[in-house]
Every structure is written in structure tokens, then in C-alpha cells.
Amino acid sequence: MASVFSDHGEEFVQDLVINSGKTFQIGLYADVDGPDGGTIGTTNDITDSSDIADITTEPSGGSYARQSDTASGFTASLDGSSNVTISGTTQTFDVSDSPEEVNAYFVIVPYTSNLVSSDGSETDHLMATGYLDQKYDLSQFDTTVDLDPAELTLN
Secondary structure, eight states, rough: OOOOOOOHHHHHHHHHHHOOOOEEEEEEOOOOOSGGGGSHHHHHHHOTTGGGGGGHHHHHSSSOOOEEEESSOOOOEEEETTTOOOOOOOEEEEEEEOOEOOOOEEEEEEEESSSSSSSSEEEEEEEEEEEEEEEEEEGGOOSSEEEEEEEEOOO
């Protein structure tokens, strides 16, 4: 048998995460593989080894800010392919002075990496990324945009 992370193991780990009470941040960016990624001028290509510094297409503008949330009260469900999906809360981003296009989101968690980075102390790290339901041209929004980006699927 190959080394696998079983479906039950995925559910267990995700259940620990979504009920941990930990605070995390959510941000927006443009991803080359996201919806209409080929029509966005500048995009990122985030991989398993990427961290926060690799996201360079986060919206500009003084009003935009990453949003904080707490991992509690999230729901987990199975999708049509028996993948566990975590659904979060709607986030409001002030994009009133951000002219970029975005099609993806990222999640940042603070923790001490003992293996990958050997931080030595709690540091913010990229936990996950995902795609929004479509590409959003932020210049079309006068004030804020409400998105439900925190839906993560572990295959």
C-alpha cells in the first residue's frame, strides 16, 4: 500500500484546524491558474513551497487590508468527489482605491515552523490558497466587496 493521508485523517486534521480558535488572516491576490487568470496582466503562481513573500499581486491602495477571522464555528462537508471542504465566513474588503483584478485568496496562520523554516518563534506563514468563484475587477467597486473566500478543499 502506498503512503496516503486517508480521508478520515484529512477530516480529523481539518476538524482540529476549524475548531482551534486560532486567529488567521485572509487576503486577495491574482493567481495564474484562477478564473480568467490568463486575462489578468500580473499573476502569481503559488506552489507547495511558497510562503507569504511569494504573493506579489495583493491589491494596492491604502484602504485594502487583510481580514482577520477566528477558526471556530466553521463547517466541514463532503463534496461530490468525497473531498472534505471547509466553509468559512464572509469577509469584507475595502477596495475603494484598488484598481487590480483578483481571482484568488490566501490564508495566513501564525505558528512556529520547526521543520520547513526553523523559525524559532511564532511567525506568519502561508497556510492555503484557493480560487474565488470568478475574476473580480476591483476598480468596479466604489467601497467594499463581500466575498466568501474561506472554502478550502483537501484532496
